[in-house]
Amino acid sequence: MKPENQKTIDEFLSHADEMGDDIIAETEEWLGVVPFIFTLMRERPEAFALSVLGDYHTARPASLDPKTAELVAIAAAAGAGADSCVWVHIGTALKEGATRDEILDAILIAGIIGKTRVLAPALRAFRDRLPETDSLSTSPKNRS
16 A cells, blocks of 8 residues: 555554544444444444444445435345344434335335345246246146
């Protein structure tokens, strides 16, 4: 790394501990809670500041309004199986003006897409292991 860039990073990280307090306060205001992972990560101020600031800025892009960003977060958390994150982001989405129907639809869409995690690799394996099977010959209208 160039020395001038390392100097910038070192300067930034010299404030990591004090930034951590602000990050925790901002997170609590934004989400209404401080995720437990933050309290543990906070024990390593430099890693915490670098990780959480990146997450915060990614989760609040200028191209999406806060409600839409929260609906995306709900769907992503649901797809990742992050139950606590789903719970937190539902609350934040409500705070940002999302309706019950919008939240439900985000979860349902995540479920539709999420099932491909099971179906796509399993059906590829099925197709590859059973290449002689003609999918058209197994449809009800083509059976004799």
